[in-house]
Amino acid sequence: MSQLKPGFALAALLALAACQSKTAAPPVAAVAPVAALPAAGLPAGSGCGPAIARTQTIVDSDVATGNLNAPVGKRFSADLANAAAACAAGRDGEALHLLAAARARYGYPG
Numbered sequence: 001m002s003q004l005k006p007g008f009a010l011a012a013l014l015a016l017a018a019c020q021s022k023t024a025a026p027p028v029a030a031v032a033p034v035a036a037l038p039a040a041g042l043p044a045g046s047g048c049g050p051a052i053a054r055t056q057t058i059v060d061s062d063v064a065t066g067n068l069n070a071p072v073g074k075r076f077s078a079d080l081a082n083a084a085a086a087c088a089a090g091r092d093g094e095a096l097h098l099l100a101a102a103r104a105r106y107g108y109p110g
């Protein structure tokens with residue numbers, strides 16, 4: 001086995017350090033400001049109607065702030081309209097199922 005001279009390891013480290021780029025780190029991307037929900041807050045109450053209304057309020061806010069693009073917001077709102085129609089027809093279980101499916105589809109936690 002060969003032995004390395006003590007200065008060789010230091011020279012290798014210095015050569016490696018010289019090869020490293022000295023450029024500054026890339027700038028951090030600006031994060032979109034989080035907009036407050038409407039002053040009235042989210043719709044209150046229990047059941048399918050208020051749950052769907054709360055989700056629609058959040059979707060509308062996310063579209064308005066650019067956190068959700070408009071075409072996706074439009075599809076999400078159409079899915080919520082289907083849930084609202086089931087709710088209005090007294091099919092609460094179906095409405096809540098449609099709401100949960102829409103929230104999951106668009107990545108909104110339940």
